[in-house]
Structures are given as C-alpha cells and as structure tokens.
Amino acid sequence: MSIAQTGRRSRRIRGWRPLALATSAVLVGLALPAATASPAAATTTAYDDTYYEDAIGKTGPALKDSLHTIISDQTSISYSAVWNALKVTDQDPNNSGNVILLYSGKSRSKSLNGGDTGDWNREHVWAKSHGDFGTATGPGTDLHHLRPEDVQVNSIRGNKDFDNGGSPVSGASGSYTDSNSFEPRDAVKGDVARMILYMAVRYEGDDNWADLEPNDSVTNGTAPYHGRLSVLKQWNDEDPPSAFEEKRNEVIYDSYQGNRNPFIDHPEWVEAIW
Numbered sequence: 071m072s073i074a075q076t077g078r079r080s081r082r083i084r085g086w087r088p089l090a091l092a093t094s095a096v097l098v099g100l101a102l103p104a105a106t107a108s109p110a111a112a113t114t115t116a117y118d119d120t121y122y123e124d125a126i127g128k129t130g131p132a133l134k135d136s137l138h139t140i141i142s143d144q145t146s147i148s149y150s151a152v153w154n155a156l157k158v159t160d161q162d163p164n165n166s167g168n169v170i171l172l173y174s175g176k177s178r179s180k181s182l183n184g185g186d187t188g189d190w191n192r193e194h195v196w197a198k199s200h201g202d203f204g205t206a207t208g209p210g211t212d213l214h215h216l217r218p219e220d221v222q223v224n225s226i227r228g229n230k231d232f233d234n235g236g237s238p239v240s241g242a243s244g245s246y247t248d249s250n251s252f253e254p255r256d257a258v259k260g261d262v263a264r265m266i267l268y269m270a271v272r273y274e275g276d277d278n279w280a281d282l283e284p285n286d287s288v289t290n291g292t293a294p295y296h297g298r299l300s301v302l303k304q305w306n307d308e309d310p311p312s313a314f315e316e317k318r319n320e321v322i323y324d325s326y327q328g329n330r331n332p333f334i335d336h337p338e339w340v341e342a343i344w
C-alpha cells in the first residue's frame with residue numbers, strides 16, 4: 071500500500087468525535103484527516119409519496135422486498151440500444167458531443183463507441199459473468215449499472231470484484247487494481263456501490279435470471295455474487311450521489327426504463343437493508 075493510499079483511507083474513521091480527534095492529533099502531532107463523510111442521507115424525498123409509497127417506513131428484508139417489487143416494473147432495452155442510451159445518460163455536462171467515462175473520468179466523443187484502442191464501450195459494473203447473464207435483454211442491458219468506459223480500462227477491470235487496494239490503473243488516474251479486485255477513483259466509488267446494490271435488489275431470482283447478491287468475497291468468479299459488501303457500504307457513505315448521478319437516474323426513469331435506483335434517491339437505505 072502506497073503512502074498516498076494510506077492517506078486516502080485514513081481520512082474517515084468511524085466513531086471518532088471531532089474534539090477527541092483534534093486533541094489526540096495535537097498531542098501526538100498527527101495531521102488531521104483531510105475530510106470526513108457524514109452518514110448517508112436522502113438525496114430527494116420527491117418520490118416518497120408516489121413511487122416509493124409502499125417502501126416508506128420499512129427496513130431490512132421488508133424494505134428490500136418492497137423496493138424489489140417497485141423497481142421490477144420496468145421497460146428493458148436491447149444491448150444494441152444501450153449504445154445510444156449511454157450517449158444520453160452519460161453525456162458530458164460541459165460538451166454535448168461527449169460522454170464521461172466511469173473509471174477514468176475522461177470526456178470522449180460519443181462517436182468513438184466501439185471495440186478498438188481509443189474507443190469506449192459498454193462497461194457492466196456488475197460483471198456479467200457473476201451470474202452469467204450475458205448481454206441478452208435483462209440484467210446485461212440494465213442501464214442502471216451500464217456505463218461508458220475506455221476499452222482498455224474496461225479490460226483491466228474485467229470481472230473483478232470491488233475492493234480497496236492494488237497498483238495504479240493505466241489510463242484511469244485514481245483507480246487501483248490487484249490480482250482479484252478493482253478500486254475505482256474516489257469520485258465514483260459511491261456510484262459503483264449504488265449500482266451493485268441496485269442490481270442485488272432488482273434481481274431476486276423470481277424471473278429467468280439469477281438472484282444477484284452482494285457478499286464480502288473477492289473470489290466470486292461466476293457465482294451470482296459481487297464483493298465486497300463491507301467496502302461498498304463505506305464507499306456509499308464517502309461518496310454521496312452527485313448531480314450527474316441523480317440526473318442519470320432521472321433520465322433512465324423518464325426516457326428508458328421507467329424505474330429508479332432507490333439508493334441514489336435514498337442512500338441511507340443501504341444501511342437499512344445491509
């Protein structure tokens with residue numbers, strides 16, 4: 071672990087009170103952490119009386135069940151239609167001709183979608199081999215976990231579980247990887263967590279697809295599980311929903327699938343369920 075990584079990880083320590091922290095930092099001459107994150111809180115309550123009406127007030131498995139029912143009412147699109155959808159959902163707010171690539175944060179021309187070096191392609195944040203759902207219309211085409219990514223960076227991420235640690239990823243500054251896991255840059259850590267946990271609630275094995283669930287492993291292989299839950303929960307707290315993420319949720323709801331990612335509207339529901 072590099073010094074830089076150590077610094078990044080130590081910035082948030084659960085349960086430390088600011089006064090005690092300041093005092094102990096002075097006593098032992100430590101630098102204060104650069105930032106602290108608050109527990110997740112609702113991004114919007116605009117849908118609580120309507121879309122989420124049946125889920126409000128619930129917790130644990132009852133909340134998960136209720137959200138599953140709510141978000142399973144959706145339109146599904148084909149894998150070929152995903153290209154044009156991503157050009158809308160992930161459009162660069164500062165350049166309408168470009169999309170933002172998830173792990174690298176780079177802005178790249180919408181027209182460079184494809185499979186060659188320098189192109190961007192369709193990254194399955196829930197690795198499609200975890201549950202082996204492929205790219206048939208279903209979980210493999212669900213826009214809530216599909217993002218544009220550079221072809222090479224996508225290949226480096228592969229089907230690895232998510233965890234902290236590793237060596238810097240070429241072409242994706244701030245991301246790290248080792249033999250069995252991938253750590254995205256700080257600005258999208260929460261996005262990744264909320265996408266994985268959306269998939270876990272949306273897919274419960276009551277249709278033709280596997281029951282996708284998070285766990286704490288980094289060796290899930292083709293099992294319908296994705297790790298690591300403990301790290302994803304931290305990332306959800308550290309990186310609250312951004313305007314980009316909220317707009318993306320809205321566009322998928324309004325224009326493509328008619329369903330929402332509940333954890334973008336209510337990130338505190340992660341802790342309420344897991």
Ligand SMILES: [Ca+2]
Nearest residue numbers: 257258261309
């Ligand atoms: Ca974010």
Ligand SMILES: [Ca+2]
Nearest residue numbers: 270273274282
């Ligand atoms: Ca599930």
